Amino acid sequence: MNFLSLLPIAIALSLDSFGVGVTYGARRLRVPLGSLGIITLCTGLSLVIAVLIGDLLVALLSKELTESIGGFLLVAIGLYAVINHFKSQLQRSSKPLDYHANPTDRPGYHPPEHENLGVIPEILQDPMAADFDHSNSISLQEAFFLGLALSIDSFVAGVSIRLLGYSPWLIIFTIAMMSSIFLYIGIQTGIMIAGHRWLKQLPYFPSTMLIVIGLHKIF
Structure with a gap:
């Protein structure tokens, strides 16, 4: 399996x-180079x-079975992501957020001493x-989480x-590097195009790609 055939999956x-980078860029949240390195690691x-x-x-199962399982897992990831993004949008629409009014009201807020998995x-x-x-700004500790x-x-x-x-090694290098590169590009993109409504639909695109690729591998 070569790099070109892996590329669509890595992009998805x-x-x-x-998408995370766009969110950070739109809200002017910085991700320093060191923090980006931690995320890549x-x-x-x-x-x-x-x-x-x-x-x-691979050592325990047949080639045909492993390929079917691999395709099924890609579909599962895509479906889970679609459901998760849909639930997040429902929560945000039911309770508008103002991140500047009171930070402690923000979902996910935890004082530093309570940081955990x-x-x-x-x-x-x-x-x-x-x-x-x-x-x-995302610190090194925050970058770990x-x-x-x-x-x-x-x-x-x-x-x-x-x-x-x-x-x-192709899997590790390609996906790890592309994930960090896309995060950085997303931040820069978010700074430039903050407020565009079509960005709300962005999370569904990679999920759909994974589902399509997974179904192709299965059938």
């Missing part, structure tokens, strides 16, 4: 990072573990929840992509 996964480590699990399954689901629903101290949140999809996808037969 990276568009989630792009988290994604890379999750992919290493995913590839090892994928190798184990329990905040990850909140970051998945609202990327702004990663800015624990409301400094409008953000990196864990962003690497969840990458982990499951890493297992599924390995089952489809792609090279382990």
Whole structure:
């Protein structure tokens, strides 16, 4: 399996990072280079573990079965993302948010001393929840939690992509680097096009891509 055939999957996964970046750019939240490195490292480590699990399954199962499982996992990731984004939009529409009025009212707010892995689901629903101290900048510690949140999809996808037969190092390098690059591009894009309504539909595009690719692999 070569780089060109992996590219559409890597792009679909990276568009989630792009969407987070757009949110940060639109709200003028900075992600310093060091924090971006931490996010890349988290994604890379999750992919290493995913590839090892994928190798184990490849050794135990037939090629036809592993490809079907890999396609099914991609579809599952896409469907989960669609449902999660839809629920997030319903919550936001039912309760308008004002992030400047009272920071402690913001979903996902936790004082620094209460930071723990329990905040990850909140970051998945609202990327702004990663800015624990409301400094409008993602610190190294905050980047760790953000990196864990962003690497969840990458982990499951890493297992599924390995089952489809792609090279382990190609998976790790391509997805980890593209995720960080798309996050940075998303921030710059968010700064330029903040307020455009079509951005609200952006999260559904990568999810749909993963579902289509997964169904293609299954059938």
